[in-house]
Amino acid sequence: MAKQRATIVRGGRLINAGGQRAEAADILITGDSIGEVGPPGLPAPADAVAIDARDRLMHPGLINAHMHGHGNLAKGMGDRWTLELLLAAGPWITGSRTLEDKYLSTYVGAIEMLLKGCTACYDLTVEFPLPSVDGLDACGRAYADAGMRAVLAPMVAEFSFYEAIPGLLDALPPPLQKEVERLRLAPGEATLNAMRQSMQGWTFDRAQVRPAVAPTIPHHCSDDFMRRCATLAREFDVGLHSHVQESKAQVMVGLKRYGKTQTAHLQDLGLLGPDFTVGHGVWLDHDDMQRLGDHGASVAHNPGSNMRLGNGLADARGMLERKVNVGIGTDGANCSDNLNMYESMRLASMVSKTQGPDTDRWLTTGEVLAAATQGSARALGFGDRLGRIAPGYKADIVFLDLHNVNWLPFNNAVNQLVHTEDGSAVHSVMVGGRMVVEDRRVTGVDMAALAQRVEKTRERLEGATRPNKQLFEQVEQVVNSFCPGLAKMPYHVDRFGGGHHGHEHAAWVKRV
Numbered sequence: 091m092a093k094q095r096a097t098i099v100r101g102g103r104l105i106n107a108g109g110q111r112a113e114a115a116d117i118l119i120t121g122d123s124i125g126e127v128g129p130p131g132l133p134a135p136a137d138a139v140a141i142d143a144r145d146r147l148m149h150p151g152l153i154n155a156h157m158h159g160h161g162n163l164a165k166g167m168g169d170r171w172t173l174e175l176l177l178a179a180g181p182w183i184t185g186s187r188t189l190e191d192k193y194l195s196t197y198v199g200a201i202e203m204l205l206k207g208c209t210a211c212y213d214l215t216v217e218f219p220l221p222s223v224d225g226l227d228a229c230g231r232a233y234a235d236a237g238m239r240a241v242l243a244p245m246v247a248e249f250s251f252y253e254a255i256p257g258l259l260d261a262l263p264p265p266l267q268k269e270v271e272r273l274r275l276a277p278g279e280a281t282l283n284a285m286r287q288s289m290q291g292w293t294f295d296r297a298q299v300r301p302a303v304a305p306t307i308p309h310h311c312s313d314d315f316m317r318r319c320a321t322l323a324r325e326f327d328v329g330l331h332s333h334v335q336e337s338k339a340q341v342m343v344g345l346k347r348y349g350k351t352q353t354a355h356l357q358d359l360g361l362l363g364p365d366f367t368v369g370h371g372v373w374l375d376h377d378d379m380q381r382l383g384d385h386g387a388s389v390a391h392n393p394g395s396n397m398r399l400g401n402g403l404a405d406a407r408g409m410l411e412r413k414v415n416v417g418i419g420t421d422g423a424n425c426s427d428n429l430n431m432y433e434s435m436r437l438a439s440m441v442s443k444t445q446g447p448d449t450d451r452w453l454t455t456g457e458v459l460a461a462a463t464q465g466s467a468r469a470l471g472f473g474d475r476l477g478r479i480a481p482g483y484k485a486d487i488v489f490l491d492l493h494n495v496n497w498l499p500f501n502n503a504v505n506q507l508v509h510t511e512d513g514s515a516v517h518s519v520m521v522g523g524r525m526v527v528e529d530r531r532v533t534g535v536d537m538a539a540l541a542q543r544v545e546k547t548r549e550r551l552e553g554a555t556r557p558n559k560q561l562f563e564q565v566e567q568v569v570n571s572f573c574p575g576l577a578k579m580p581y582h583v584d585r586f587g588g589g590h591h592g593h594e595h596a597a598w599v600k601r602v
């Protein structure tokens with residue numbers, strides 16, 4: 091086999107999360123990885139392909155630590171929805187999908203993320219009533235075709251939303267109780283077998299698309315099922331991801347069912363570890379954060395989704411102080427309506443700054459950028475290969491156009507990347523040494539053809555999911571009085587005790 095030619099990137103400015111400046115630097119790429127980074131004039135093999143990065147700011151590809159590939163065809167479908175209304179709307183907005191639809195939904199998200207400077211994601215995807223080898227293969231293919239990296243975790247459970255919240259089923263009128271029965275999930279055994287089969291026959295290069303296991307929400311699963319998910323993930327050496335303490339209603343259900351927080355319960359079950367990622371963690375108390383930190387676990391912080399669904403504001407500073415690895419995500423387009431990691435970084439910074447007057451406790455833009463790159467990389471299980479532009483790391487690099495208005499003037503690289511940039515300066519994107527976005531277009535993608543395909547699919551799904559939409563409209567009232575009822579129960583999260591003096595927490599949390 092012929093030796094792959096090296097690539098030398100010359101003339102760009104390289105951002106560094108630790109510093110505020112972006113120095114001129116050349117990057118030598120060999121194969122799919124970074125060989126060397128050095129000052130302008132870095133020696134390179136005579137036959138190296140040269141990339142001119144003049145007037146470009148280079149940053150490591152952003153990494154989305156929590157999103158849902160199935161949600162991309164559902165953007166903008168809801169407005170005043172809590173998490174519980176979103177879950178109830180699921181069969182309508184993300185249901186009745188064919189294999190082709192699963193591919194297309196995932197693919198549209200991959201295209202969006204690449205165009206917005208994101209090169210890898212943790213995708214918690216779902217199939218009803220259980221994951222399938224073909225479905226996961228279709229989603230994996232979407233990422234491989236788009237040229238982006240992904241950790242693909244089938245989101246699995248044993249109990250439907252209606253079965254998982256004690257009392258909710260009884261609150262529905264009998265005819266509706268019967269109706270929601272058709273939303274029953276497959277038995278846990280079948281679901282575990284499907285995941286095992288998929289992982290055994292995995293055909294994708296694990297450096298690009300790798301599997302993981304996502305027991306969706308602890309109280310949607312039996313303890314035995316949660317344990318078996320962890321055993322399966324560890325047998326195949328893949329990640330574990332779950333939505334934990336995302337909404338207050340969930341917290342109240344968890345306390346009722348376990349007599350302790352979900353995180354304390356997951357610790358008892360043996361789930362916590364460096365391979366475990368908490369999705370959201372809005373309602374973690376200090377002890378929960380300590381548990382996660384002690385086990386080297388991660389939190390995927392999704393500030394946009396947390397606000398959009400009225401879940402409150404997560405305390406990323408508290409997590410970092412307790413050595414939790416914090417990554418940043420967008421959550422699904424079905425609940426945060428875009429997959430823009432620049433926006434997520436900006437919101438992570440803002441959310442931190444709304445939580446008290448002590449500026450020392452606010453996240454710095456450098457911390458936010460580190461979370462969206464190195465922190466997310468670690469959550470994905472790629473901590474030693476992604477998230478940095480440094481020798482030995484994969485060559486996943488975003489090139490921003492410094493002539494874009496976002497950079498006029500160029501005062502401070504990291505502050506502007508987190509607070510000013512919105513994705514519109516993304517000029518090109520490299521994944522594994524290969525340009526997948528050039529001059530603001532994804533290589534080889536005909537956007538007009540894609541738009542046509544998406545519209546045809548949207549139209550068909552609108553018809554196919556009509557009964558599910560009608561069912562949602564019938565249960566909406568009940569869900570929307572029952573779940574906020576849970577959320578209004580008194581519960582105080584002690585986040586600012588233990589040495590941190592009485593800050594008023596800005597989330598609605600403290601006002602109930």
Ligand SMILES: [Zn+2]
Pocket residue numbers: 156157158214333369421422
């Ligand atoms: Zn989620």
